[in-house]
Amino acid sequence: MALFESAQKEHSGEQTIEDIVMDLIATHIMAVFEQNPELESDVRFQLLKDADAVVADLNEVLAGVWRYYPTNQQIRFLEEYIGLVKNLFDTAISSY
Incomplete structure (x- = not known):
């Protein structure tokens, strides 16, 4: 993933790639749960x-840069990618 070759090792006071991924996933999962309060606990799990x-x-894919500081372009990619994952979850729930 050439896009992530320019991640910065030095601390820039911002979140690492790991932090951003974790925050985005948590935010999107919470949104899925809020949008679907009727989901049973086994489905939520x-x-x-x-x-x-x-x-x-x-x-695994980003192991070499997982704790580096991303560029704005990398953040946008992660936001879009994880947004697509949320869409997959939404689709799976709608067919449940």
Whole structure:
């Protein structure tokens, strides 16, 4: 992923790629739960497991830069990517 080759190792006072991914996933999962209050606890638990798997996959792909500080372009990519993951969750829930 060439986009992430320019991540910065030095502390810039901002969040790391890991921090951003975790915050975005948490925000989107909370939105899914708020939009679907009728979800049973086993479905919620499965969604949390799936979200953890997304984080683990991103960690694996971005392992070399996981604790680096992202550029604005990298943040936008992560926002779009995780937004698409939320859309997949929404679609799965609607067919549940």
